[in-house]
Amino acid sequence: MSSPIAHILLIEDDLRLAGFIANFLVNNGYQVTHCACASELDLKVQSSQVDLILCDIMLPGTSGFQLLKEARKDYFGPFIFMSALSDVENQLHGFKLGADDYITKPVKPELLLARIKAVLYRQQGRDNKPEDKSLSIGNLTVNQESRTVVINSERLKLSRHEFDVLWLLALNKNKALTREYLFLNITGKEYDGLDRTMDGRVSRLRKKVNAYENAGCKIRTMWGKGYMLSTGAEF
Structure with missing residues (x-):
């Protein structure tokens, strides 16, 4: 059975x-x-499965x-910038x-094709599609629909905000998420550089999760990078 064709949304x-890129990607087996412009984005994302x-x-x-x-309000998959802005600050x-x-x-x-393939390949190892309501990582199970968390068969009590943080970390296991990313995706607002609310939430969540020695995963602070839910040899 052949693999489904990946659908790429080119903006x-x-x-x-755009025509050159689209033709090139189609000739290499992708749907494009x-x-x-941005005004078309919501309709495109909501009306079709975008990979x-x-x-x-x-x-x-x-x-x-x-x-x-x-886009992150409705779309949680891979996102690649392609721009003439090559300075470090923008990157x-x-x-x-x-x-x-x-x-x-x-x-x-x-090179563009290779970068797209690499990102899609990494994505295959993540359970981060909106329809996935439950994630199991080691002995940790997070259920988005019931908003429950179980570690080693024991129910873990979390606040609403702590659950939101854990869900994002679980969706991106073994990947460091910055304070800015967490703040934007949980509050819907851009981080102002001063608010330390997210740090407090992660700190409380880390203590609760890391208290289980045989959980098979831990929350780590990656200095200069952000926070990560690590598994196996990663922690």
Whole structure:
């Protein structure tokens, strides 16, 4: 049985470049939907199953950065920036917002294809699609529908905010999530650089989860990177 064709949503206002990229990806076995501006995004994401978003940053009416914030309300899959903005500051900002990769233009088609394949391959190991309501990591089970957490067959009591943090960490196991990413995806607001509320929530959650020695996973602080739910040899 053949694997399903991955659906890529391309957001690029340069129509000539978009056409070239779309044709190249289609010829390499992908389904491609193109948006020239952010106003089309909500309809495209909600009306079809999107496996990866490839997005320019300098777009008419908005920026790719703002678009990523809006997309995360309905879309939780891989997101790659592709931009002529090659300075370190913009690249770091993109990753802080939760981008899976940042590709600078001009880019060779073969390299673009390799980066897309790498991100999709990593995604196969994550249970992070919206329809997945329960995640089991080691001896930890997190159920989004019932908002319950069980470790070693014991129910773990968490606040509403602690559960939201754990769910995001579980969706991205073995991947460091920045304070900015957690703040944006839980509160819906961009981090102002001063609020330490998220640090307190993670700290309380870490104490509760890490108290179980045989849980098969631990919450770690990755200095300079963020927080991670680690499994196996990762912790």
